[in-house]
Amino acid sequence: MLSLSIGEVSAALRKGRLSATELCRRCLNRIRKTRHLNAYITVTEDLAMKQAQEAELRLTRGKPLGPLDGIPFSVKDNFCTENIETTCASHMLRGYFPPFSATVVQKLLDQGAVLVGKTNLDEFAMGSGSTDSVFGPVRNPWSYSVSYREQSREQDPDSDWVIAGGSSGGSAAAVASLSSFMALGSDTGGSTRNPGSLCGLVALKPTYGLLSRHGLIPLVNSMDVPGIMTRTVHDAATVLDVLQGRDEKDSTTVESAYSPSSLPEEFDVRDICVGVPKEYHAPGMSAETLAQWGRVVALFERAGARVKEVSLPHTQHSIVCYHVLCCCEVASNMARFDGLQYGHRSKVDSSTEALYATTRHEGFNSVVRSRILAGNYFLLKQNYDRYFVKAQQIRRLITEDFRRVFQSGVDVLLTPTTLSDAARYSDFIQEDNRTRSAQEDIFTQPVNVAGLPAVTVPTALSSRGLPISLQLIGQSFQDMKLLTVANWMEQQLDFPIIRFHDDTDQERECKLGS
Amino acid sequence: TRFMTGFSSSLASVSSQLRGVVGLEIHAQIHATSKLFACSRVAFCSPPNSSVAFLDASLPGTLPVLNRRCVEAAVITGLALNCTINRKSLFDRKHYFYADMPAGYQITQQRLPIAVNGSLIYSYFGGRKRNQVLSRCVRIKQIQLEQDSGKSLHDDQRSQTLIDLNRAGVGLMELVMEADMSCGDEAAAAVRELQLILQTLGTCQGNMSEGQLRVDANVSVHCPGEPLGVRTEVKNINSARYVARAIDYEIQRQKKVLENGGIIVNETRAFDSKSGTTIPMRDKEGLQDYRFMPEPNLPPLFVYEDEASVPAGVNPTQVVMIDRLKAELPELPGVRRARMVDQYKILPEHSFTLVNEDGLTEYFERVVRNTKAEPRKVIGWVMKELLGNLNQQSLKLAQSPVSPEALADLLNVLESGHISSSAAKVVFQEMWKAPEKAVEQLVKELDLGLVSDREKLLKICQKVVDTHPEQV
Numbered sequence: 001m002l003s004l005s006i007g008e009v010s011a012a013l014r015k016g017r018l019s020a021t022e023l024c025r026r027c028l029n030r031i032r033k034t035r036h037l038n039a040y041i042t043v044t045e046d047l048a049m050k051q052a053q054e055a056e057l058r059l060t061r062g063k064p065l066g067p068l069d070g071i072p073f074s075v076k077d078n079f080c081t082e083n084i085e086t087t088c089a090s091h092m093l094r095g096y097f098p099p100f101s102a103t104v105v106q107k108l109l110d111q112g113a114v115l116v117g118k119t120n121l122d123e124f125a126m127g128s129g130s131t132d133s134v135f136g137p138v139r140n141p142w143s144y145s146v147s148y149r150e151q152s153r154e155q156d157p158d159s160d161w162v163i164a165g166g167s168s169g170g171s172a173a174a175v176a177s178l179s180s181f182m183a184l185g186s187d188t189g190g191s192t193r194n195p196g197s198l199c200g201l202v203a204l205k206p207t208y209g210l211l212s213r214h215g216l217i218p219l220v221n222s223m224d225v226p227g228i229m230t231r232t233v234h235d236a237a238t239v240l241d242v243l244q245g246r247d248e249k250d251s252t253t254v255e256s257a258y259s260p261s262s263l264p265e266e267f268d269v270r271d272i273c274v275g276v277p278k279e280y281h282a283p284g285m286s287a288e289t290l291a292q293w294g295r296v297v298a299l300f301e302r303a304g305a306r307v308k309e310v311s312l313p314h315t316q317h318s319i320v321c322y323h324v325l326c327c328c329e330v331a332s333n334m335a336r337f338d339g340l341q342y343g344h345r346s347k348v349d350s351s352t353e354a355l356y357a358t359t360r361h362e363g364f365n366s367v368v369r370s371r372i373l374a375g376n377y378f379l380l381k382q383n384y385d386r387y388f389v390k391a392q393q394i395r396r397l398i399t400e401d402f403r404r405v406f407q408s409g410v411d412v413l414l415t416p417t418t419l420s421d422a423a424r425y426s427d428f429i430q431e432d433n434r435t436r437s438a439q440e441d442i443f444t445q446p447v448n449v450a451g452l453p454a455v456t457v458p459t460a461l462s463s464r465g466l467p468i469s470l471q472l473i474g475q476s477f478q479d480m481k482l483l484t485v486a487n488w489m490e491q492q493l494d495f496p497i498i499r500f501h502d503d504t505d506q507e508r509e510c511k512l513g514s
Numbered sequence: 515t516r517f518m519t520g521f522s523s524s525l526a527s528v529s530s531q532l533r534g535v536v537g538l539e540i541h542a543q544i545h546a547t548s549k550l551f552a553c554s555r556v557a558f559c560s561p562p563n564s565s566v567a568f569l570d571a572s573l574p575g576t577l578p579v580l581n582r583r584c585v586e587a588a589v590i591t592g593l594a595l596n597c598t599i600n601r602k603s604l605f606d607r608k609h610y611f612y613a614d615m616p617a618g619y620q621i622t623q624q625r626l627p628i629a630v631n632g633s634l635i636y637s638y639f640g641g642r643k644r645n646q647v648l649s650r651c652v653r654i655k656q657i658q659l660e661q662d663s664g665k666s667l668h669d670d671q672r673s674q675t676l677i678d679l680n681r682a683g684v685g686l687m688e689l690v691m692e693a694d695m696s697c698g699d700e701a702a703a704a705v706r707e708l709q710l711i712l713q714t715l716g717t718c719q720g721n722m723s724e725g726q727l728r729v730d731a732n733v734s735v736h737c738p739g740e741p742l743g744v745r746t747e748v749k750n751i752n753s754a755r756y757v758a759r760a761i762d763y764e765i766q767r768q769k770k771v772l773e774n775g776g777i778i779v780n781e782t783r784a785f786d787s788k789s790g791t792t793i794p795m796r797d798k799e800g801l802q803d804y805r806f807m808p809e810p811n812l813p814p815l816f817v818y819e820d821e822a823s824v825p826a827g828v829n830p831t832q833v834v835m836i837d838r839l840k841a842e843l844p845e846l847p848g849v850r851r852a853r854m855v856d857q858y859k860i861l862p863e864h865s866f867t868l869v870n871e872d873g874l875t876e877y878f879e880r881v882v883r884n885t886k887a888e889p890r891k892v893i894g895w896v897m898k899e900l901l902g903n904l905n906q907q908s909l910k911l912a913q914s915p916v917s918p919e920a921l922a923d924l925l926n927v928l929e930s931g932h933i934s935s936s937a938a939k940v941v942f943q944e945m946w947k948a949p950e951k952a953v954e955q956l957v958k959e960l961d962l963g964l965v966s967d968r969e970k971l972l973k974i975c976q977k978v979v980d981t982h983p984e985q986v
Binding site: 332379 | 613
């Protein structure tokens, strides 16, 4: 039951074949059973049951609020949730209870969705592994899957578990372990797509400006977007429709010119042109990922789509451009954490300056501190032109690269999402956060730099039994069109549902048909 | 010794040639219901931290939303000061750590402000007897929109600082006046004129004691024709009457320093009203690098000339249009002064005072409307009798016991020849004391009525002659 899509389970709820409270209870049980994944920071049991009861009332009366009524979901812990602890996985915000909810969270709650918990992440969304959280790292659910354990030489899963990716690893683990049907992540350089890819999910990064960032604790204001994680493309489209739209509380949102609310009934893949950027053949990409890339290109070609190689010449500069701008914005955004109004406050009070310094030293981990230092350096008057302005100029060139390619008749681009399948935690932590981020974000961050929509779609299992996924990149504000192509691709691939040894037959085979 | 005498006398002659150079940075709180980027109320004298939006407290995840009224206020002010209104302007973050600035940065307009290159014509009483109206012009470099900070109160006894965020985020217009002024009087007059203009426009209430208008002065001295001297910044000028004193003190201080062979240090000094001097402020850890960065949450601000220039797809009700605001500009003080002289044939000095005092123009015009007496006569009564009494008793015009209608009545009685002008002055004083009594009643009570009946006059004269036979 828990592995059903939102569409399927929503139909079951509306037809009375399943009760919302029962569904909620199952998800909460699942959370308890999968505690070892460390996906959740806060589990909102009482609230969830209350919301489920309200949903049940509406459903039994035949008056659901919409397709998400009664559906359990989780939210990355950098989205504000009213009166629910919001920590950003940092000491700085432990014990912080926001007095308001993020717009995207509120929209889901207004549709009757049931919030089961706040998920784990890299501290302040800085990282690509969900390994730098004060609550400990997140484990990829596939570490315990039949497919991984069968080929693993280790007996003890605790020694060779793999990372969930980051920074929205907890959200990905929640959906992939079947304790949530959908989850909100955030995506600044790939933080939703990366864990989505490693956990075998559909993860959408919408166009910048399509979804409201009000209540999303910012990393890089000019690149952050709320991300959507689901198990099918259709589900992602359903959630996108609920969340998209101008928010007067967020001046960077726009009313997009024409915004369809669902995937089209009719779609002919022969109408589209798929671009394959040659600069995305990065060193370090695994052979299996490369093979999958080739496989899916061939799929499109055989089905009659036009496929052509394209060039995005400034790709090689993108990661540095991203890091400079990211550090600058981080230095600025983190300036508010001084312990005065909210959050952690140091006991040192010999002077205001001493209070600030120790509060910030105690509250932030070394990743956050190093980005702040770098950002302040780049923003110094004598450095501003050489770093910040230069990076913005490079940014424009990268954006132009994409624009030119789309103008030449390409509808979507097809690239890998990550270099390979999920790494073992013990291997991943051999390099520091900065190094890993630079490596892992290679395919995802140019999309943030340019503000485009992108979605990762799981394609197959690797020889290690772990998900390999590919990324589709679309044009600005053409998110539904992007999902249409992704939907077609998903249907061709038939990626397997995750299976665990301890799944009961009942759970596995329960298919409440539509 | 001869050398020394020569040296000090040449220094002295340098000092006497030194002239002050004064520029001003003025922060005017925008008169609006809510703050610049949040909908918390703009309130004065509210209980501490009672008007604080989530954004004002810098709660993470909050975003700034621009207040339309504040943009209009800046445009209106720019238009009144002959500025070029930038059709596109930008917002920036100015970073520094201070307890009353919760976000660790202030949102301002450093790169491209909303208005530039304006001018302010101001007048003041100058000349030897200080009764001549002199006119000067000061260039306005720019007007920018920015956030006000909260207030911090240092409690040294308990080693703590108390923060009130009511003021945090209130909209400010920062007006930069170029160093075109040369002394305290000029600066004070420029400030006064700006205050009048802002109050007339309604964009700022201009009350310095309530912090609605804050003036910082940039002061240096030099010999005319030579390069400008090192300047100091003078802060903490808390009322209009301190503007001239603070600046003049600083000019004198700098002259004395140079006279004694010293040099001026580029520093910030606070005006101490008790001693009437400027004192160096605590050194702000050397030069501050504010690490300016564009504000990423606010797209560029566009204002449009008129409805025709609003691009397709943009709702005209959602934008600021300059022509609309221009059409609604009220009569500015300078225009009013000229009109008063022109319309009523009064002296420029009188017109200056009329416009300078709150409500006096209205008072004057009401009297004029209600009396047969010529405006030139009315102005004398307003300037001498009315203002004289008000000043003597330290009253504001609103507290005057004599209303414009009552004064008009008195002047009508005077015009009719019923009383003499000296008698009228006496009646005025009585009216002041007993405002509930009508003019005619007072004239009767005081028996000040002029007799013009020939018969009656003859009888009186006859009586006098009869009772004083010796003199006759």
